[in-house]
Amino acid sequence: MIEALILVIFPFCMVYAAISDMITMTIANRVSVLLVATFLIVAPLTGMPLAAIGFHVLAAMAVLAVTFGLFALGTMGGGDAKLLAATALWMGIGTPLAEYAVLGAIWGGMLTLAILVYRNSPISDVTGNFLLLRKFADRRVGIPYGVALGAAGLMVFPSSPLGVWAVQALTR
Template sequence: MIEAAIMVIFPLCLAFAALTDTLTMTIPNRVSLILLVSFAVLAPLAGMGWADYGQHFLAGLVVFAVCFALFGIGAMGGGDAKLLTATSVWFGLNMQLLNFLTYVAVFGGLLTVVLLVMRIDRFAAFRLGPVDHLLDRKQGVPYGIAIGAAALLCYPSSVMVQYALAGGN
């Protein structure tokens, strides 16, 4: 049961966050809260030691500090900052976190370039249906897409998945 929760909760939360950010340019607070609470409950039940457990929350604290500064200067949205923080807790303070953050930066950069190109006047005739707002130059970039894509790409090699595959041992 714990292994199934580890394999399902994280990917579903990140997919939902990416989808809602795409459709509404917001990431519900409950997604970040579910990620934090589920990690807090599942990690010790899966057999994670207390030192490692604390190190995962330290990763979240470090990412939160950087995100808070970026939010403070207007370079990052609040939902993106909360989602990135909660997701970082699942990776821990290690190379997996660095890989995840690198992919977030790469995917976020690509997404930004694509949206900037699509927002040029000659693309104004294109309609994207429920995501037409993405073509609005006044809108920001739904970074939840990049965070979700990077998280889903990196999650299979994460410590939590290794705990799940080992059956909590």
């Protein structure tokens, strides 16, 4: 049961955030709340030591402080900041969090370049009315960074502490 929660909730939230941001340019608070609540419920049930849970919370708080600073400067959306922090809670301090940050930046950079090329191409005029491409084509809006964050989260999740625990629990 715990394995199912871990293996369904996190990926679902990453995919939902990516699609939601792509369509509406928003990531609902409920996504971050669900990630945080699920982690806080399942982490102790996996046998994760309280000190390790504390370090995961510390990682989330540090990421939230940095990303809200970026939000205050107008360089990041609030939903992106909250999603990054909630995802950091699942990754903890260490390699998975570093991988998530690097992959998020790489995917974000590639997404930004692709959208800028797309917005300046004639094809955006033709495909811009398609629901999934509407915000990509709109030159007045920013970049739906939740797409990059979702992709990075899905890529790193298998090496996250809870991802590793769930796979190991299923193979026992």
